[in-house]
Amino acid sequence: MKIDFPPAPHNGGVDAISVSPSFKKGVTSVVLRIVCFMIVYLLLVLAAIALAVGCFYAGVFVMTARLGFYTLLGGLGLMAVGVSLVFFLVKFVFASRKKSNNALTEITEAEQPHLFAFIRQLTTETQTAFPGKIYLSPEVNASVFYDSSFRSMFLPVKKNLVIGLGLVNGLNMGEFKAVMAHEFGHFSQRSMKLGSFTYNVNLIIYDMLYNNSGYTGFLQAWGNLHGILSVFMTITAKTAQAIQWVLQQMYKIVNKGYMGLSREMEFHADAIAASVAGGNNLNSASGRITLADISYNRAVDSVNENLAAKKISANLFADQMVVLQQLSADYQLPLSGGLPVVTPAFRDTLRTTRVNYKDQWASHPTDEERAVNVDRLQMQAPVTEAKAWDLFNNPEQVQEAMTQRLYALSNIETASLTYYTAHEFAEQVRAEKDDWQLPEHFTAILQGYYPETKGLDTAAEINAPKEEWAAIATPVNLQLPRHIKILDNDIEMLKAIAARQVETNSFDFDGEKYPASEAAALAAKLEQEKAEADRQLSQLHVRVRRYLLQQQAPGFEAYAVRAALCNTFGDTAGLTAENIHPFFQPSGGASINDVIHRITLLKNKYEPMVKEDLRKCLAAGIYEGNDELREEAESFLITNYAYLTNNRLESAELKTLYQLLHKNSEWLARQRFIALRNWLYAVHEKAPADQKQAAAIV
Known part of the structure; x- marks a missing residue:
């Protein structure tokens, strides 16, 4: 050839x-x-x-x-x-010195x-x-x-x-x-x-x-x-x-x-x-x-x-x-x-x-x-x-x-x-x-964001003044999350320059040259800009949620239940995992007094919180389609783990708890996403034709 x-x-x-x-x-x-x-x-x-x-x-x-x-x-x-x-x-x-070129x-x-x-x-x-x-x-x-x-x-x-x-x-x-x-x-x-x-x-x-x-x-x-x-x-x-x-x-x-x-x-x-x-x-x-x-x-x-x-x-x-x-x-x-x-x-x-x-x-x-x-x-x-x-x-x-x-x-x-x-x-x-794909019309503005439902007055939201989707999902609004992320990085870099952690006499920002001595002042200015951008994003999230609720499409209630369970269990799992995490590190770091203190917290505070959240998940039918996890949750509810016997950690019990926290968190996150996706598809079906077209264009 x-x-x-x-x-x-x-x-x-x-x-x-x-x-x-x-x-x-x-x-x-x-x-x-x-x-x-x-x-x-x-x-x-x-x-x-x-x-x-x-x-x-x-x-x-x-x-x-x-x-x-x-x-x-x-x-x-x-x-x-x-x-x-x-x-x-x-x-x-x-x-x-031997080099490896395997x-x-x-x-x-x-x-x-x-x-x-x-x-x-x-x-x-x-x-x-x-x-x-x-x-x-x-x-x-x-x-x-x-x-x-x-x-x-x-x-x-x-x-x-x-x-x-x-x-x-x-x-x-x-x-x-x-x-x-x-x-x-x-x-x-x-x-x-x-x-x-x-x-x-x-x-x-x-x-x-x-x-x-x-x-x-x-x-x-x-x-x-x-x-x-x-x-x-x-x-x-x-x-x-x-x-x-x-x-x-x-x-x-x-x-x-x-x-x-x-x-x-x-x-x-x-x-x-x-x-x-x-x-x-x-x-x-x-x-x-x-x-x-x-x-x-x-x-x-x-x-x-x-x-x-x-x-x-x-x-x-x-x-x-x-x-x-x-x-x-x-x-x-x-x-x-x-x-x-x-x-x-x-x-x-x-x-x-x-x-x-x-x-x-x-x-x-x-x-x-x-x-x-x-x-x-x-x-x-x-x-x-x-x-x-x-x-x-x-x-x-x-x-x-x-x-x-x-x-x-x-x-x-x-x-x-x-x-x-x-x-x-x-x-x-x-x-x-x-x-993990949302309906195309909502992907850009909702990717990674889950509408807040805690303490929500649904009736007030539905009866609030209505807004067109095109006015919400504007190009500027779609770029807000990324703009905030870039602002965070800008501020971090400018602070590093101001603290002389970065060796440079000058820098460029948006094409304009600055001496290193002005990095701190520019960082302070960008922090104010970020605070305003955070406020705008928070307000945008309120407008998005209100628009979705005003379509009165089925699926919101299922989403609200799963979002609440996901958030609550996420907090509980985070606190519990943080408490027991040192037990999974190489031995020699924690004193016996620290071990006893953490196990006491686990038994008296965190384990009851975990079990209460698992009961709520079972009552809500969250485990439909996952019999294995449902059985693990039910089994944990009837156990009485000691976690510590004769000043010796029960590694198998701690591992079982840790794995259950991880599995349940992942499953709840998945169920929350599916519920949101189902609700959004229902919203899209109920939205007026002109708004569907605007959403598709955005």
């Missing part, structure tokens, strides 16, 4: 890309910071060696000045201080000739070396990696390429070319050598800051031998802490500089990708990667949920496509080549805050910054509709093999489990969506 290689922009080519001044500045900055670290580290080593020599001679002097047991201990203690500090500074050399599957050209030919052609266009090895991974990702050993700091090493199958699943061939070209852009960057230096600098610092269990044990062991030695052990430990503090400051200096360079490296790699694959393809790949990542994670979540039912996926990546198609339908995204096109409206749904700042510790620029950088190049290439999977031999077999590998890596024995196909998974996804 012949594969048509996606064309490059007519004005492209890597020769058209020059290294930016900020890139050069970043390289210079990182080099200087690494040199600074090396100087400081060498000075520390030399100082430690000098101290060790001094301690050795001092120890010899003490031991020979006057022979005796205590002078011998003092001399040995002095020698040990010097030797211990030198070892502390060089112990990282002897540390063993999830990676190496592929060969014999297995995937088209993919290798594609990559070989791309390395020619990007003027980079062919990867040392090519691996497949399950994730929505592509990356370059190499051996970051001390050898890699000074000698050339082959870089390896990792291709995530979750990524391949969501891209066309032109976008896949753009993403691979971005990675090859990293292949061409000599500044990646600085990454190796920085990586090893971090290893040195990390080893001295955190990998100290053996070293600490050694100090404690010889310090416990005698009181005199413990004095020298304390001196050594305090000196090591001072060295750690110095290295922590160096860590901040080196890594802040490298993070800045890393962002410039990403911009440069994007420019390389745009020059050979088109900036349009790179930008569209960015949006599709977001969708692919969401879909992949949901498919993985479903795998975990189905394991409980003793079912396993035959093809995780086919499941990912099912979720991707469902997302496309949910957000009404157009399709191109069988893949969703990410619209500005969808991107806006992903926005969680209006506060933007330059994060000096971020290794990657934001998607918006990258898009602006790519668009500035004005390099466009034709769109290739062929899917990236066309580059693979037997793609379905590759997907199934990776799926099986994931189960094996999780130590899941699949022989006794039942496979489900992508078609069965699609039916499951649709059924789950339908299970």
Whole structure:
């Protein structure tokens, strides 16, 4: 089969890309910071060696000045201080570090000739070396990696390429070319050598800051031998802490500089990708990667949920496509080549805050910054509709093999489990969506909101002035919940900036630049705006409930009963679970007095509340269709659990109670939703025709 290689922009080519001044500045900055670290580290080593020599001679002097047991201990203690500090500074050399690449599957050209030919052609266009090895991974990702050993700091090493199958699943061939070209852009960057230096600098610092269990044990062991030695052990430990503090400051200096360079490296790699694959393809790949990542994670979540039912996926990546198609339908995204096109409206749904700042510790620029950088190049290439999977031999077999590998890596024995196909998974996804789907006309304004019924004067609501649905479900009102959520995030971020928890001198809010000193004042202003938005949302909920009641449709009474039971039991279950939760934590935390106090509360207060709520559920017929839960509730009502016998917790009884709280809460939430849905369908049937039309449009 012949594969048509996606064309490059007519004005492209890597020769058209020059290294930016900020890139050069970043390289210079990182080099200087690494040199600074090396100087400081060498000075520390030399100082430690000098101290060790001094301690050795001092120890010899003490031991020979006057022979005796205590002078011998003092001399040995002095020698040990010097030797211990030198070892502390060089112990990282002897540390063993093993990397696990179990999830990676190496592929060969014999297995995937088209993919290798594609990559070989791309390395020619990007003027980079062919990867040392090519691996497949399950994730929505592509990356370059190499051996970051001390050898890699000074000698050339082959870089390896990792291709995530979750990524391949969501891209066309032109976008896949753009993403691979971005990675090859990293292949061409000599500044990646600085990454190796920085990586090893971090290893040195990390080893001295955190990998100290053996070293600490050694100090404690010889310090416990005698009181005199413990004095020298304390001196050594305090000196090591001072060295750690110095290295922590160096860590901040080196890594802040490298993070800045890393962002410039990403911009440069994007420019390389745009020059050979088109900036349009790179930008569209960015949006599709977001969708692919969401879909992949949901498919993985479903795998975990189905394991409980003793079912396993035959093809995780086919499941990912099912979720991707469902997302496309949910957000009404157009399709191109069988893949969703990410619209500005969808991107806006992903926005969680209006506060933007330059994060000096971020290794990657934001998607918006990258898009602006790519668009500035004005390099466009034709769109290739062929899917990236066309580059693979037997793609379905590759997907199934990776799926099986994931189960094996999780130590899941699949022989006794039942496979489900992508078609069965699609039916499951649709059924789950339908299970929690409100009537279309009310979805936008009622999703996640349950009309309040406690203390409600139904007659007064019905007789209140009537309002058209179109006046209630306006675009502004529909956006209120999301607007409040964004306000919460804005306020939290601004408070973090004001408290200097975020390192920045300025920030942007709604496109306007502010100094960091104004963050607190802006946060206070937004808190007032949020208070008003909360008031508007509360009033909107009243208007929605009133409209629904005024239709006088059947179903409200059933909803009111279930809503009341759900709310009451939810409160009871929450208090009870909070009281007994410590009993399910690792032992050793609670005193016997605390245990007795909690069990007394459980027996005298919380258990009676639980039983009273269960009686109400039984009387209301809530368990219709769930005989198992009804029997568990009835059984619990006639039990008299002690929960504590001879100062020993009855774990089985506590577990039974905890599980009943969870099951009953879930069942009541489900019954409340079904009752609301039934009521809403009845409301829609009774609503005037013009209001039905308005509701459908909204």
